Amino acid sequence: MSTAAPQPGNPAPPPTAAPASTPAAQPRPPEAPPKKELRIISHCSLFYWWPVWAVGFIMFLITAINGEHMVTVPPKTTAVKGGFADEKGIKHDAYVLPEKAEIPMDREHPQNPQQPRLWMSSNKNLGVLFVTVLLLVIVITNIPMRGLWSVIVIVCIVSLAIIFALLEWWETILHYLSFLDIRINAAGYLVISLVLFTMWLIVMLLFDRQIYIVFTAGQMRVRQEIGDAETAYDTAGMTVQKQRSDLFRHWILGLGSGDLIVKTAGAHPVEIHLPNVLFIGRKVAEIEEMLRSKQVVSGARQG
Numbered sequence: 001m002s003t004a005a006p007q008p009g010n011p012a013p014p015p016t017a018a019p020a021s022t023p024a025a026q027p028r029p030p031e032a033p034p035k036k037e038l039r040i041i042s043h044c045s046l047f048y049w050w051p052v053w054a055v056g057f058i059m060f061l062i063t064a065i066n067g068e069h070m071v072t073v074p075p076k077t078t079a080v081k082g083g084f085a086d087e088k089g090i091k092h093d094a095y096v097l098p099e100k101a102e103i104p105m106d107r108e109h110p111q112n113p114q115q116p117r118l119w120m121s122s123n124k125n126l127g128v129l130f131v132t133v134l135l136l137v138i139v140i141t142n143i144p145m146r147g148l149w150s151v152i153v154i155v156c157i158v159s160l161a162i163i164f165a166l167l168e169w170w171e172t173i174l175h176y177l178s179f180l181d182i183r184i185n186a187a188g189y190l191v192i193s194l195v196l197f198t199m200w201l202i203v204m205l206l207f208d209r210q211i212y213i214v215f216t217a218g219q220m221r222v223r224q225e226i227g228d229a230e231t232a233y234d235t236a237g238m239t240v241q242k243q244r245s246d247l248f249r250h251w252i253l254g255l256g257s258g259d260l261i262v263k264t265a266g267a268h269p270v271e272i273h274l275p276n277v278l279f280i281g282r283k284v285a286e287i288e289e290m291l292r293s294k295q296v297v298s299g300a301r302q303g
Contacts, residue, residue: 038215038286040260043208043276046200048141048253055133056193063121063186070120070185074101119186127182140248213274215287222272237265240287242280
C-alpha cells in the first residue's frame with residue numbers, strides 16, 4: 001500500500017489520538033439498614049397524680065372567672081339585712097363587727113380600709129371535688145389492688161350502692177354530706193396545681209428517662225437505677241410479659257399503662273421488672289416483633 005506524500009505548502013495532518021477507555025461504573029454496595037432501637041421507660045408513681053393538678057387548674061379557672069371574693073371576719077360578727085345605707089339612701093346588707101373590732105387597713109394606702117381581694121367561689125362543691133380526687137389518688141397509688149382484688153372492690157361498691165338504694169338511705173346520706181363544706185381560694189388551687197405539675201413534668205422528662213430498657217436486634221441494655229451503669233443481655237431465648245392487673249392504677253389513672261417483666265435465658269437467668277410503662281400493650285408487641293425478626297434473620301444465616 002502506498003501512502004500519499006504531502007503536497008508542498010500543505011502541512012501534514014496531526015495524528016489522531018485514540019479515544020480513552022472509560023472505566024465501567026462499579027455498583028455501590030447496599031447501605032445497611034439503620035439499627036432499630038426500642039427504648040422502654042419506667043415511670044415513678046408521681047405519674048399517676050396528673051388528675052390532681054388537672055382538676056386543680058380547672059378549679060382555679062372557675063374560681064377566677066366567677067370573681068367572687070373571700071372576707072375573714074372576727075368572732076361574733078353578725079349579718080344585718082339592710083344594715084347599711086349609702087349616700088343615695090339605698091340600703092345594703094352588711095356584716096357588723098363586734099365591739100372594738102376594726103377592719104384592717106390597706107398596706108399601700110393606710111388611710112383606707114382593706115378591700116376584699118382574695119378570690120373564692122361561693123360553691124362549696126369545688127373544694128369537696130378537689131379533696132375527693134386528691135384522696136382517691138393517694139389511696140389508689142399507695143394501696144395496689146391487683147387481679148381479683150380489683151374485681152372484689154368494684155363488686156362491693158356496686159353492691160353497696162344497690163343496697164343503699166333499696167333501703168332508701170341515699171337521701172339521708174346526701175343530706176348529711178350537704179353539711180360538708182370545703183373551700184379553697186384561687187391561690188390555693190393555683191399553688192398546689194402549679195407545684196405538682198412542675199414536679200410531675202421534671203420527673204417525667206428528666207428523672208424517669210434514667211431508668212429504662214433498650215432493645216436492639218440481638219441485645220438488651222438495662223438501667224434500673226439513676227446513675228447506675230448499663231447491663232447488656234443477649235435476647236436469645238428471652239421472654240417478655242406485661243402485667244396490667246391493677247384496674248384503678250393502670251387503666252383509670254395510667255391510661256393503659258402496666259408493668260413489664262423480662263426474663264433472660266442462659267446459665268444465669270435474670271428477671272427484670274420495669275414498673276409503670278406507658279402504652280404497655282403496643283410496646284410489648286413491638287418487642288415481640290423485634291425478637292421474631294431477629295430469629296428469622298439468624299435462621300436464614302445458618303441456612
